[in-house]
Amino acid sequence: MVHGPLGMLDALMVALSGFVIVFLMLALLWGLILVISRAIAGIERHPQPVHHPAAAPSAPLSNGAPAAPAAVPVALEGVDELQAACIMAIVSHQTGIPLEQLVFRSIKAL
Amino acid sequence: MQFSFFGALQEILAGSGFAALAEDPRKLVMILIAFVLLYLGIGKKFEPLLLVPIAFGMLLSNFPITGLLNPPVGGSSPGMLWVFYQGVEHAIYPSIIFLGIGAMTDFGPLIARPSSLLLGAAAQLGIFAAFLLALALGFPEAVAAAIGIIGGADGPTAILVASRLARDYLPAIAIAAYSYMALIPMIQPPLMRMLTTQKEREIKMEQLRPVSKAEKIIFPIAVATVVILLIPDTAPLIGMLMLGNLLRECGVTERLSDTAQNALCNIVTIFLGLSVGCKAVADTFLTWETIKIIALGLIAFTFSTCGGLIFGKVMCKLTGGKVNPLIGSAGVSAVPMAARVSQVEGQKANPANFLLMHAMGPNVAGVIGSAVAAGFMLKVFGA
Numbered sequence: 072m073v074h075g076p077l078g079m080l081d082a083l084m085v086a087l088s089g090f091v092i093v094f095l096m097l098a099l100l101w102g103l104i105l106v107i108s109r110a111i112a113g114i115e116r117h118p119q120p121v122h123h124p125a126a127a128p129s130a131p132l133s134n135g136a137p138a139a140p141a142a143v144p145v146a147l148e149g150v151d152e153l154q155a156a157c158i159m160a161i162v163s164h165q166t167g168i169p170l171e172q173l174v175f176r177s178i179k180a181l
Numbered sequence: 182m183q184f185s186f187f188g189a190l191q192e193i194l195a196g197s198g199f200a201a202l203a204e205d206p207r208k209l210v211m212i213l214i215a216f217v218l219l220y221l222g223i224g225k226k227f228e229p230l231l232l233v234p235i236a237f238g239m240l241l242s243n244f245p246i247t248g249l250l251n252p253p254v255g256g257s258s259p260g261m262l263w264v265f266y267q268g269v270e271h272a273i274y275p276s277i278i279f280l281g282i283g284a285m286t287d288f289g290p291l292i293a294r295p296s297s298l299l300l301g302a303a304a305q306l307g308i309f310a311a312f313l314l315a316l317a318l319g320f321p322e323a324v325a326a327a328i329g330i331i332g333g334a335d336g337p338t339a340i341l342v343a344s345r346l347a348r349d350y351l352p353a354i355a356i357a358a359y360s361y362m363a364l365i366p367m368i369q370p371p372l373m374r375m376l377t378t379q380k381e382r383e384i385k386m387e388q389l390r391p392v393s394k395a396e397k398i399i400f401p402i403a404v405a406t407v408v409i410l411l412i413p414d415t416a417p418l419i420g421m422l423m424l425g426n427l428l429r430e431c432g433v434t435e436r437l438s439d440t441a442q443n444a445l446c447n448i449v450t451i452f453l454g455l456s457v458g459c460k461a462v463a464d465t466f467l468t469w470e471t472i473k474i475i476a477l478g479l480i481a482f483t484f485s486t487c488g489g490l491i492f493g494k495v496m497c498k499l500t501g502g503k504v505n506p507l508i509g510s511a512g513v514s515a516v517p518m519a520a521r522v523s524q525v526e527g528q529k530a531n532p533a534n535f536l537l538m539h540a541m542g543p544n545v546a547g548v549i550g551s552a553v554a555a556g557f558m559l560k561v562f563g564a
Contacts, residue, residue, distance in 0.1 A: 076322070077316065077322050079316070079317075082312075082313055082316050082322075083313065085312075085561060086309035086310075086312055086313050087309070088557075089308070089309050089312075089554060089557045089558070089561070090305065090306065090309045092412075092553070092557050093302045093305050093550050093553050093554050093557070094299070094302040094303075096302075096408065096411065096412070096553045097298040097299060097301055097302040097546060097549065097550055097553070098298065098299065098302070099407065099411075100295070100298055100404060100407065100408070100549070101295040101296060101298045101299070103403055103404070103407060104291075104292055104295040104298075104396075104400065105295060107396060107399050107400065107403060108292065108295075108396055111393055111395045111396050111399070114395075115393065115395075151533055152388075152533075152535060153535060
């Protein structure tokens with residue numbers, strides 16, 4: 072693309088263009104990721120009916136507890152985030168229950 | 182026929198490598214440099230997985246009259262190292278290493294906070310700054326472009342670009358790139374402290390959102406499609422990086438992912454190191470240009486780190502203090518060492534700070550950014 076020796080001004084232009092192109096390309100990827108994430112979130116919000124009655128824990132909660140407890144933040148008392156993450160991982164590993172199916176309401180240091 | 186033991190001994194010595202060394206003492210200097218690099222790799226643990234094979238390749242290729250680097254002439258067999266070097270010449274090894282990197286990399290933090298991509302872009306500043314400085318120092322354009330890529334802090338990318346644009350300078354560029362990558366924990370922290378305030382370093386970032394499996398599977402396919410279609414010269418690097426990541430994330434190719442991450446990557450690392458080292462011969466290595474390249478490499482790393490940090494500060498301001506600018510320095514590739522440095526510096530400022538996962542976003546964005554910059558340089562200066 073470049074033929075012959077570059078003058079300093081041309082070299083500056085090449086460097087500037089290169090830097091801008093890297094920025095534009097990664098900004099484009101940012102947009103792409105947002106589109107993909109939103110599309111997938113949209114699909115997951117309206118799931119297709121699944122025919123696995125045995126695997127679907129859809130029984131209503133008897134005491135009318137609020138749905139989606141996973142969104143409730145975990146109350147930490149006397150433990151930091153790293154320790155809490157370790158405890159959650161250990162509980163998940165020991166019980167064999169995936170983390171996304173476990174609900175932690177609080178973790179308290181004794 | 183008369184046979185003399187001492188005559189035979191004299192003949193063996195006269196035809197030995199020791200005698201040939203006396204004819205060209207520069208080879209001896211190269212052998213000593215190889216010893217120093219072996220010491221740095223083994224004794225100081227500077228990127229030993231690469232530096233040890235590189236140093237040993239340098240050692241082997243500087244032993245005289247071995248014929249290890251001889252190309253095939255007529256019906257003769259080529260030298261072993263010449264055969265190995267074809268993998269660099271044709272961009273095979275760097276691409277396979279990228280396959281392994283892709284298989285080892287979790288792009289989840291980047292998908293969770295895609296704005297990190299801009300930090301990865303800003304941290305490519307050193308590539309273009311070093312390119313300009315190399316031109317000012319009198320290097321030809323293509324060589325300057327290859328030298329600049331050291332600023333991406335990405336060994337395979339630097340090797341690929343140097344093998345295409347600056348073959349004679351490949352060993353110096355590769356050694357500079359890997360040496361400075363090993364020195365990141367020493368190079369970056371002073372710059373991080375200089376360019377950020379205590380208050381900025383103390384910023385605790387919000388937890389990243391969970392990323393779904395579908396997002397992680399679609400990401401490598403989408404990135405490969407868009408980036409390669411826009412800049413086809415990035416195909417070997419981005420293509421293999423994203424294939425490796427797809428093998429990791431798709432969930433049905435565990436064996437391939439495991440091979441790419443471990444066995445294949447390790448095998449190719451041996452060949453890559455030997456091939457790079459074997460090109461370090463006195464004619465091209467023992468020159469002022471090598472010293473200039475080493476100096477330019479340091480400048481490139483410095484500029485890249487500063488670029489990431491300054492953009493981190495911009496993002497900090499724009500988000501009302503939600504982004505800790507320390508994660509900006511992780512925008513230089515060097516996965517995961519640069520992210521670890523951000524974590525360490527963040528915790529020094531605020532022991533409750535956990536920046537590692539936040540820094541992994543710009544860190545892996547830097548890998549993509551340096552591959553894009555390399556593709557740009559190849560497009561502009563390639564034959």
